[in-house]
Amino acid sequence: MFTITSVFSSANYELNLYEKVIPAIFKQNNLKIYVDEDAKEILKYSKIFTIVENCDNALLLIGDSFPNMTKGCLKKPVFSSSYESFMINKNSFGAFYWRKSRPQIKFKSKVIHRYNLTLPKSLKRFSK
Amino acid sequence: MTKIFNLIAVFLIFILFGVYTFFKETRNEVIDTIHNNQITYVKEVSKNLSDEILFYCKDDIYNDLKNDSKLRAILNFHLQSFITSQYKYIYVIDKESEKSQDFRFLLDGAKKIKERSFFNEDYTPLVMDMYNKVYKTKKEQYFKHKNMKSVSITHLYPIVKDDKVKAIIVIDFSLKEQEIINRSLEHFNNVFITILALFIIVFIIILWFSYMDKKREEEKKKIYNELLETSEELKNLNDTLEVKIAQEVEKNHQKDQAMLQYTKQAQMGEMISMIAHQWRQPLNAISATSINLSLLDSMQMLEGDKLQIDSNFIQHQCQKMSETIDTFMNFVKPTKEATEFSLSNSIDSIMLILGTQFQIHGIEINIDKKKEINLIAYKDLLEQVVINILTNARDAFEEQENNDNKLISITIDEEDDKAIIFIEDNAGGIPEHIQDKIFNPYFTTKEQGKGTGIGLYMSLDIIQKSFHGNLEFYPTKNGSIFKIILAKKF
Numbered sequence: 001m002f003t004i005t006s007v008f009s010s011a012n013y014e015l016n017l018y019e020k021v022i023p024a025i026f027k028q029n030n031l032k033i034y035v036d037e038d039a040k041e042i043l044k045y046s047k048i049f050t051i052v053e054n055c056d057n058a059l060l061l062i063g064d065s066f067p068n069m070t071k072g073c074l075k076k077p078v079f080s081s082s083y084e085s086f087m088i089n090k091n092s093f094g095a096f097y098w099r100k101s102r103p104q105i106k107f108k109s110k111v112i113h114r115y116n117l118t119l120p121k122s123l124k125r126f127s128k
Numbered sequence: 129m130t131k132i133f134n135l136i137a138v139f140l141i142f143i144l145f146g147v148y149t150f151f152k153e154t155r156n157e158v159i160d161t162i163h164n165n166q167i168t169y170v171k172e173v174s175k176n177l178s179d180e181i182l183f184y185c186k187d188d189i190y191n192d193l194k195n196d197s198k199l200r201a202i203l204n205f206h207l208q209s210f211i212t213s214q215y216k217y218i219y220v221i222d223k224e225s226e227k228s229q230d231f232r233f234l235l236d237g238a239k240k241i242k243e244r245s246f247f248n249e250d251y252t253p254l255v256m257d258m259y260n261k262v263y264k265t266k267k268e269q270y271f272k273h274k275n276m277k278s279v280s281i282t283h284l285y286p287i288v289k290d291d292k293v294k295a296i297i298v299i300d301f302s303l304k305e306q307e308i309i310n311r312s313l314e315h316f317n318n319v320f321i322t323i324l325a326l327f328i329i330v331f332i333i334i335l336w337f338s339y340m341d342k343k344r345e346e347e348k349k350k351i352y353n354e355l356l357e358t359s360e361e362l363k364n365l366n367d368t369l370e371v372k373i374a375q376e377v378e379k380n381h382q383k384d385q386a387m388l389q390y391t392k393q394a395q396m397g398e399m400i401s402m403i404a405h406q407w408r409q410p411l412n413a414i415s416a417t418s419i420n421l422s423l424l425d426s427m428q429m430l431e432g433d434k435l436q437i438d439s440n441f442i443q444h445q446c447q448k449m450s451e452t453i454d455t456f457m458n459f460v461k462p463t464k465e466a467t468e469f470s471l472s473n474s475i476d477s478i479m480l481i482l483g484t485q486f487q488i489h490g491i492e493i494n495i496d497k498k499k500e501i502n503l504i505a506y507k508d509l510l511e512q513v514v515i516n517i518l519t520n521a522r523d524a525f526e527e528q529e530n531n532d533n534k535l536i537s538i539t540i541d542e543e544d545d546k547a548i549i550f551i552e553d554n555a556g557g558i559p560e561h562i563q564d565k566i567f568n569p570y571f572t573t574k575e576q577g578k579g580t581g582i583g584l585y586m587s588l589d590i591i592q593k594s595f596h597g598n599l600e601f602y603p604t605k606n607g608s609i610f611k612i613i614l615a616k617k618f
Contacts, residue, residue, distance in 0.1 A: 083249055099245055100217045100300065102254050125229065126252070 012045070013103070017096055018062070019048045021105070022079060024120045025094070025112070026059065034073070036063030039081055077115045093117065134338070137331045144324050151320065155313045162306045167270060167283070173210055174268070174285030174297045180206060181220065181235075181287055181295070189287065189294045190222060193234055193247065200235065200247060207237025210299075217300035220287070221251055226263060229256075234295055255282075262286050263293045280307075384589065387569075387582050399456055405484050406452045410445035417442055455480050469507040471540050471547060472497045478514055482522075491525055491534040498541045503614060509594050510614070513587040517551050517610045520583065524555035524607075531555075546597065549612040557607050566601060 023029050029048050034055035039062045043049050052058045055066065055073035064085040066073070079094050080086040086095035086106055093111040097104050107127035112119050119127055184199055185192040193200050207218045220235035231251040238244040245251070253259050258269050262284045270283040280303040286293045417438045424430040455477060475495060486493055503510075518536065525534045531554070539550040558566060558573075565571050567588050572581035588599045596615040601608060 083246065087246075099249075099251065100219065100298075102252075104250075104252055106250060128250070 014042050014096070015046060017103070017105070018043060018079075019046060021094070021096070021123065022060070022062075023048060024123070025117050027118070031060065032058050034058035034061045034066070034076075036065050036081075039063040077111070077117070134335065137334070141324075141328060141331065144327060148320055148324060151317070155310075155317065158313065159306060159310055162309065163303075166281075166301065166303075166306070170215070170270075170283045170299050170301060171268060171285065173215075174283065174299060177207065177210075177218075177220075177297050178285060178287045181297075182289060189220075189289075190234060203235050204237060204244075207235055208239055209237075211237050211239060213302075214304060215299060215301045217298065219245065219298050220295050221259075221298060222295040223263065231259065231296075258282075258284060259296060262296050266291075266293055280304075384586075387586055390582070399481065402481055402485055403452060403456055405488070407449055410449050414442050414445050417445075452480075466505050467507060468502055468504045471501045471503060471549065474507055474511055475514070475538055475540065475549075478511055478518070482515065482518055486518075486522065486536070489522055489525060489534070491522060491536060494535060494537045496537065496539040498539060499547075501540060501542060501547045501616070503547060503595075503616065505614070506594055509590045510612075513590055513599070513612065514549065514551070516583045516587050517612075521551070521553040521555050521608075524553065528556055543613075545616060547614040547616055549614070550609060551612070552604065552607065552609045554604075554607040557603050557605075558601075560603070563601065563603060567599075 022031060022033075030050060031048065032050045032052050033043065034057075035043055035051055040051065043051060043062065055061060055069055055076070058073075058076065061073070061076055061078045062081070063078075064080060064082050074091075076091065078085075078089050078092045079096070080089060080092045081095065082097045083095065083099070083104070083106070086092050086097075086108075091111065092108065093115060094105070094107040105123075105126045107119055107123060109119065109127045112127070181189060181203060184203065193203070203220075207220070210218055218237040219233060221231040222234055223231055231253060233245040233247060233249045233251055236245045254273075255271060258271050262269050263286070266286050266288055268283065268285045270281055272281050281301055283299045283301070285297040285299070287295045287297060421430065421435065421438050424434065475497075479493065479495070483493070521536050525531065528534070533554065535554050537550070537552045539548075539552075541548045541550065562571075562573065567584050569585040570581040571585075584599075591597045591599045591612060591614070597613040600611040600613065602611065603609075
């Protein structure tokens with residue numbers, strides 16, 4: 001069962017969390033992702049994700065700010081790295097961020113449904 | 129000295145253990161006091177904040193704050209005023225309802241905007257149970273974190289109104305100061321334990337050395353005592369040795385004397401027999417002469433001349449008998465002092481005693497006096513030795529009935545400034561297997577009652593001790609040679 005504390009206690013907890021949560025929602029490994037600079041620092045060591053330079057080739061976007069995006073990219077699902085972005089971005093289906101030194105994970109069930117994704121049972125308690 | 133040292137060391141170890149225990153208790157007390165002070169301080173701050181929030185939020189905290197952004201700013205500022213490096217996070221959260229799982233932020237004292245949470249922002253605490261417990265018990269709670277870097281303890285204080293928990297004031301604070309003090313005390317503790325361990329090790333080493341030293345001392349003492357005992361025994365032995373030697377010498381002397389006496393007595397027996405032989409002829413002659421005189425007298429035919437001649441003859445025979453006794457007496461009488469005598473004369477006087485006996489046994493005596501030698505010594509002892517060797521030869525001849533040429537040769541000579549008497553016989557000799565035993569005491573080949581077995585032993589002893597010489601035996605084809613070697617000057 002997925003718990004925040006189990007991830008939290010591991011050494012590369014952020015990378016581990018991304019690698020556990022995102023493939024579970026998209027139900028596939030070797031995901032092509034488009035990331036912002038902050039997320040890139042974390043995800044560049046991943047063996048599951050493939051970071052692409054052109055967001056058109058990506059399955060989803062991870063991060064908060066994407067300055068050079070094509071029109072096609074604007075509709076792609078986003079996994080945010082802050083509460084603010086999670087609340088503002090309509091395509092954001094989930095977020096992982098830190099609040100008061102505690103890890104926070106959130107999901108929007110409506111957005112997940114819109115993209116025909118399924119939230120695993122163990123993560124449903126984090127959705128709104 | 130060692131015992132005193134050991135007592136001092138044990139006493140010091142006990143003192144060190146006592147000090148260590150006292151230090152450990154004090155350390156725990158210091159840590160507890162610091163901890164309690166922090167909790168008390170946080171509790172008081174939380175209470176003041178709770179009172180202030182309740183003062184400003186008259187109706188409902190969430191709605192009042194939602195509707196009044198200025199009030200939120202004022203209260204956030206108040207929370208912010210308590211934030212230091214130690215008290216890192218101070219914020220207020222609540223639940224939409226008691227059944228709600230998630231919490232939401234109401235106030236946040238974070239100084240940086242980036243770190244500040246939004247009003248009504250969802251919040252998922254790590255230890256949810258403790259937060260729910262505050263709602264249930266309406267009492268403050270605090271708990272320690274293990275994995276959070278900057279936060280050590282989280283203190284939860286309920287804002288209670290109308291006996292209901294309206295919100296929770298959360299204060300996250302670190303135990304940096306306490307950890308620094310604790311680390312210093314721990315370091316001191318480690319140093320103390322190291323010193324104590326070192327002291328114990330040194331004490332054990334010294335104790336071991338002390339034990340070894342004691343053991344060595346005991347061994348040394350034991351060896352010393354044994355040495356003393358041995359020394360005492362040696363001293364006693366030394367003290368008694370001279371007496372014992374003197375006693376043994378005296379015993380030997382007495383034994384020698386007894387043996388000498390025994391030999392002499394044995395020889396006396398023989399001599400009496402010899403005297404009887406010597407006297408038989410003159411006694412017969414005297415008897416015959418006296419019978420003749422008596423017969424002539426009874427027949428009135430005794431003339432004056434005849435009486436005178438026969439009387440002289442009887443006197444002469446008596447004189448001869450008297451001389452025989454004198455000769456024997458001289459032989460038997462022990463010489464008390466060494467006197468000068470001629471070897472030649474000594475052999476002659478022996479022949480006077482033994483001559484008749486050897487004639488009876490058909491033994492020819494051949495005396496060869498190559499040198500005329502005078503000695504200053506105990507004459508009787510030498511004669512005793514010679515007589516002993518000659519009588520042994522005579523006894524050996526007795527067993528040879530078919531020997532028609534019984535000969536004993538006595539030669540007086542000189543070799544390397546020593547007087548030598550050779551006595552050689554042809555009486556058959558001594559069997560080879562007993563030749564090396566003939567000088568042993570009580571060794572004899574003669575019939576029981578005839579020989580004592582001490583003759584040759586005594587002879588050798590006499591020659592060695594009284595004449596500083598030696599008595600040697602050499603076997604020949606048909607007999608034996610006894611060589612008596614006598615020192616001329618001693």
